[in-house]
Amino acid sequence: MNRKKWVIGIVCLSVTVYTCKVSQNTLKRDADGKIVVNPNPSRKVLSPEESLKTIHLPKGYHLELVASEPMVSEPVAIAWDGNGRMYVAELNTYMQDVDGTNENVPLCRIKRLEDTNGDGKMDKVTIYKDSLLLPRMILPLDNRILVNETYSNNIYSYEDTNGDGKADVKKLVYKNDTKDNRNLEHQKSGLIWNLDNRIYVTVDAVRYTFNGEKLVPDTLIESPGGQWGLGNDDYGRMYFSAAGGENPALGFQQNPYYGYFNSNDQFNEEFQAVWPIIATPDVQGGPERLRPDSTLNHFTACTGQSIARGDRLPADIKGDLFICEPVGRLIRRAKVQDNDGKVSLVNAYNKEEFIASTDMNFRPVNSVTGPDGTQYIVDMYHGIIQEGNWTQKGSYLRPQIVSKGLDKNIGCGRIYRLVYDGIKPSKVQPKMLDESSAKLVTYLSSPNGWWRDNAQKLLVLRKDKSVVPALEALVKTSTLPLTRIHALWTLNGLGALSKEVLFAAFNDADPKVRKTAVWASEDLMKANNDDILTHLDALKDDKDAQVRYQLGLSLRFNKSQKAQDIIDYLLKNGTKDNIFAQSQRRYINVKNEREESVRKAQAMIAEEGKLVTDGSVIFKQLCATCHGQDGKGIVAGGKGMPAPPLADNKDVNGNPERLIKILLHGLKGPVDGKTYPDVMPALGGNDDTYIASVLSYIRNNMGNKAKVVKPADVKKVREQTKGRDKNWTIPELDAK
Incomplete structure (x- = not known):
């Protein structure tokens, strides 16, 4: 106990030290040292x-402009290929006016x-690919670039074969012609090649492996959550965020392959408070999201997160989490802490942010470590x-936007890099696409995560496989743990990880x-359990909690039976509330609920069962x-819920017409007398079967028990309410 208190004290002291580093000269402050907000x-x-x-x-840090309009316009994501060329995804049709006219052209x-x-x-620009529909995900491979467009599940590779900087070859690498009709903000993002050689996205319950020509999907047991943005650290830990749930960071306790899991105390309510330096009236939800000084009081548009993994910034920033908040015109820097296996987040500053602007058009939407060892910031620089869906007539947000003329501010965009006084960014130009495999092996020892990853x-x-001996030697002899880790996963990706090398790593x-x-x-x-399980069994008493946690997950x-015995041992010999025990309890509950749902669906007639089953997928991807x-x-983090609970809900079990109206028009x-921070968006752009499916699912699960909703029921209500262009209110629904 004394040791724990000592550790906590050191952590608190470290946060105080970081707080002291905030520049006291760049911002106006009152007598108490509090920033004077520009109203x-x-x-x-x-x-x-x-x-x-x-x-x-903070003092010592500054941003350098890398690119701006007209070179880039409405940028939302960036990535580099192995030769250090930057690819920029632009959403050139995003909210060009308050109605989003022609957004989907x-x-x-x-x-x-x-x-x-x-x-x-940047001094040279080419249009690599045009005529795209809101491209949101880009992943450079070798000479190929993977791209996914909004509303589509198909993923294509593009390649420039003649060296003119323009893609001239297009190939379908993942085919799923099902159209994704979810709102733009609820679509997946990411397409991140992680340490484990799997490619991850947000929202959808899938990850991929690239076999050289195609993306091979691997279905996850449930949605990983998240919305816009996906980051990963040096060790393959992934960080999601969900603007809809106003959740700045989630999914980082375990890989999404093992299921969705978050600890209730992985950050506190104080962490969710944000500290803009200007009034932020253009926030969906209105006054309750604002402080008396008109600044945003908590995360709402959390997005574009990344971990600082470069080598050309101060050592104390490495491993920190950046979270973009474009509504607040700021970027949070969070310290990532490991407490007996459970990861938690703490703001690096006391009631201040790492980056904040008084420019109303500053819209940081993404961040990432670059090949030069610095951190890059993507500023969409956009009025809206x-x-x-949230700027319609009658909304709180619309008059805020129009009165300030923010709807006129379009066609811009900036890309910055974060630098520190006295530390020069690297000028080494990557040439990985042209170098030998033996040379690439040497980059696994780079201090910059970008070089190791690529x-x-x-x-x-x-x-x-000619590099297998060199990789095996790195696992056994490299003095750098990260090099040994990358060598292990590279061997794994080559299908050349031997048991002998693996067992040696068990004892690292x-x-x-x-x-x-x-x-x-x-x-x-997957090929042979027995002898590997025997060696894994020796790790069940490993002194490190993260090792034991991973053992249980794996x-x-x-x-x-041997694997289950090890899991039982971990549960029996760990504390009741250790992180693996929490995760395992949730997994068992989800497993039991899913089996019960399947039993219910099987007991229904085929048509009704399909509605419930399809609705489950929709709910997990969107509503959850x-x-x-x-x-x-x-x-x-101790804050209120962003939306009402649906479990054991009398309205869910009541008249389905009421629910249909809500889903159609929001x-x-x-x-029930409680005000929530956001509106329920209209989902009427989806067909009748979609609406019926999700309602049938929630009315037959989560403790609810009511009749399924048929597509014909939805069609009837749709016709009755045709022409409605605003959200419902409870008094309106009660009056019907």
């Missing part, structure tokens, strides 16, 4: 140079930017940052290497963001 910020479009002057950072682009003289600024990815894509002196070895053992166990789906995976609402205002 009437200008909505005027500023030049990049002018806007930079409005962006405030395929006029968007992916551009390729290059820095030809090494000064850190809310999808059209070297591993290219080695796995090449399938060149570094716990993160041991944890990695346990994780990597899953693929080998055996979760293993049906052998705000209502919770189990329908019991979302509680994180709902705003208090529910």
Whole structure:
């Protein structure tokens, strides 16, 4: 206990130290040292140079402009290929007016930017691919770039074969012609090649492996959650966020392959408070989301998160989590802490943010570590940052936007890099696409995570097994734990990880290497359980909680008695509330509820059963963001729920016509006397079967028991309410 208190004290001290580093000279402060907020910020479009002057950072840090309009316009995501060329996804049709007119016209682009003289600024641009529909995900492979467009599940690879910077070959690498009709804000994002050589996305219950020509899907047991943005750290831990649920960070306790799980105390209510330096009236939800000084009081548009993984910033920032908040015009820097296996987040500053701007058009939407060892920030620089469903006539947000003229501020965009005084960004131009596999192996020892990731990815894509001896030697002899970790996963990706090397890694002196070895053992166990399980059994008493946690997770789906015995041992010999025990309890509950749902569906006639089954998928991908995976609402960090719970709900079990109206046209205002921070968006753009399915699911699960809703029921209500263009309120529904 004394040791725990000592550790907590050190953590608190470290946060205080970080707080002291905030610049006291760049912002006006009152007598108590509190920042004086600008109550009437200008909505005027500023030049990049002018806007930079409005962006405030701690002493020693500053931003450098990398690219701006007209070179880029409405940028939302960036990525580099192995030769250091930057690809930029642009949403050129996003909210060009307050109604989102022509938003879904395929006029968007992916551009390729290059820095030809090494000064850190992009000076060459080509339109790599145009005529796209809101491209939101890009993943460079080798000479190919994977791209996914909004409303589509299909993923294509593009390639420039003649060196002119423009894609001239297009191939379908993942085919799923089912159209995704969810609102733009509820679509998946990511397409991140993670440490384990799997490619991850948000929202959808799927991850992929690339076999050289095609993406091979691997269905997850449930949605990983999240919305816009997906980050990962040096050790393959993934970070999601959900603007709809106003949840700045989730999914980081365990890989989504093992199921959706978050600890209620992984951050507190204080962490969810944000600290803009200007009034932020253009926030969906209105005054209750604002402080008396008109600043945003908590995360709402949390997005574009990343972990600082470069080597050209101060050492104390490495491993920190960045969370973009474009409504607040700020970026949070969070310290990531491990407490006996459970990861938690703490703001690095006391009631202040790492980056904040007084420019109303500053809209940071993404961040990522670059090949030069710095951190890059994507600023969409856009007047409106809310999808059209929430800017309709009668909404709180619409007059705020129009009165300030924010709907006129379009066609811009900036990309910055974060630098620190006295530390110069690297000028080494990557040439990985042209280098030998043996040379790529050396980059696994780079201090910059970007170089390690891309070297591993290219080695796995090449399938060149001539480097296997060199990789095995790294696992056994490298003095750098991260090098040993990447070598293990590269061997795994090449299908060349031997048991002898794996077992050696089980005994590595570094716990993160041991944890990695346990994780990597899953693929080998698919072919042969016995001797691997024998070696894993020796790790059930590992002194490191993260190793034991991973051991339990890696055996979760293993049906052998030996694996279950190890899990039982971990549960019996751990504390009741340790992180694995919490995760396992939730998994068992979900498993039991799913089996019960299947039994109910099988007991129904085929048509009704299909409605319930299809509705389950829709709910987990969309509705769970705000209502919770189990329908019991979302509680994180001690704050109130973003939407009403649906479990054991009298309205859910009541007249289905009321529910149909809500799903078709949305709902705003208090529910059962309680005001929630967001409106229920209209889902009427989906067909009758879609609406009927999700309602049938929630009316037959989560403790609810009512009749299914048929497509014909939805059609009838749709016709009755045809022409309605605003959300319902509870008094209106009660009066019907």
